[in-house]
Amino acid sequence: QVRLVESGGGLVQAGDSLTLSCVLSGRTFSDYAIGWFRQAPGKEREFVAGISWNGANTYSDFSVEGRFTISRDDAKNTVYLRMNNLKPEDTAVYYCAADNGGRVNYYVDSIRGASWASWGQGAQVTVSS
Numbered sequence: 001q002v003r004l005v006e007s008g009g010g011l012v013q014a015g016d017s018l019t020l021s022c023v024l025s026g027r028t029f030s031d032y033a034i035g036w037f038r039q040a041p042g043k044e045r046e047f048v049a050g051i052s053w054n055g056a057n058t059y060s061d062f063s064v065e066g067r068f069t070i071s072r073d074d075a076k077n078t079v080y081l082r083m084n085n086l087k088p089e090d091t092a093v094y095y096c097a098a099d100n101g102g103r104v105n106y107y108v109d110s111i112r113g114a115s116w117a118s119w120g121q122g123a124q125v126t127v128s129s
Contacts, residue, residue, distance in 0.1 A: 001026050001027070001118070002024060002025075002026050002027050002032070002098050002101075002117070002118035003024070003025045003026045003118075004022055004023070004024055004096050004097070004098060004118055004119060004120035005022070005023050005025075005120055005121070006020060006021065006022050006094065006095065006096050006120040006121065006122060006123040007020070007021050007023075007123060008020040008021050008123060009094065009123030009124045009125045010124075010125065010126070011126045011128065012086055012125075012126070012127055012128070013127070013128050013129075014086060014087055014088055014127055014128065014129050015085055015086065016086050016127070017082070017083060017084045017085070017086065018083045018086060018125060019080055019081065019082045019083065020036070020080065020081040020083070020094055020096075020123055020125070021078050021079075021080055022034060022036070022078065022079045022080075022081075022096030022120060023076075023077055023078050024077050024078075024079075024098060025077065027101060028101075029074055029077040030053060030054065030074050030103075031053060031101040031102060031103055032053055032098040032099055032101050033050060033051065033052050033053045033098070033099045033104070033105035033106075033110075033111055033114055034050065034051055034070075034072065034079040034096055034097070034098055034099075035047060035048075035049065035050040035051075035096065035097045035098075035099075035111070035114065035116055036048045036049045036050070036070060036079075036081045036094060036095070036096055036097075037094070037095045037096075037097060037116075038090075038092035038093065038094045038095070038125075039092055039093050039095070040089075040091060040092040040093075043092075045095070046061065046063075047061060047112070048060070048061050048063075048064055048068065048081070048094070049061065049064065049068055049069075049070040049081060050070065050105075050111040050112065050114065051070045051071070051072055051079060051111070052105055052106045052107070052111060053099075053103045053104070053105060053106065054103070054106070055071070055072045055074075056106065057106060057107060057108050057111065058070050058071075058108075058111075059108045059111045059112055064083075064090075067083065067084050067085045067086075068081060068082065068083050068084070069081070069082040069084075070082075079096060081094070081096075083125070086125075086127045087127060088127045088128065088129045089127075090125060090127050091125060091126050091127050092125060093122040093123065093124050093125075094122065094123050094124075094125055095119055095120055095121075095122045095123075096119075096120045097116035097117075097118060097119045097120070098116065098117060098118040099114045099115060099116060099117060100115060100117045101117075
């Protein structure tokens with residue numbers, strides 16, 4: 001089964017940068033599209049960014065576009081979320097998720113509408129003002 005482990009969270013100041021990592025194990029990494037989500041206290045979980053199984057296409061929510069970048073390194077079975085110019089409103093628990101595999105989700109629309117079958121445990125990101 002797919003296992004996802006996030007790392008790289010922490011406490012930073014507004015304007016700082018942080019990079020989250022998500023390592024997938026248990027299955028062939030290159031078969032999966034990966035998404036990053038976040039959930040702030042008292043709010044619903046929101047989709048932040050996604051990347052296709054081969055890295056050719058990415059999606060970023062408008063709230064983070066231009067500040068957050070998603071990328072993947074198949075040699076390391078890892079997806080990254082580079083977060084620049086962090087704001088207090090970015091404070092949340094960040095989760096990575098994998099789709100159902102099979103190299104299905106390639107285009108941006110499919111990434112946005114993907115079913116996310118496996119989830120990591122989450123990484124706390126706190127941005128102070």
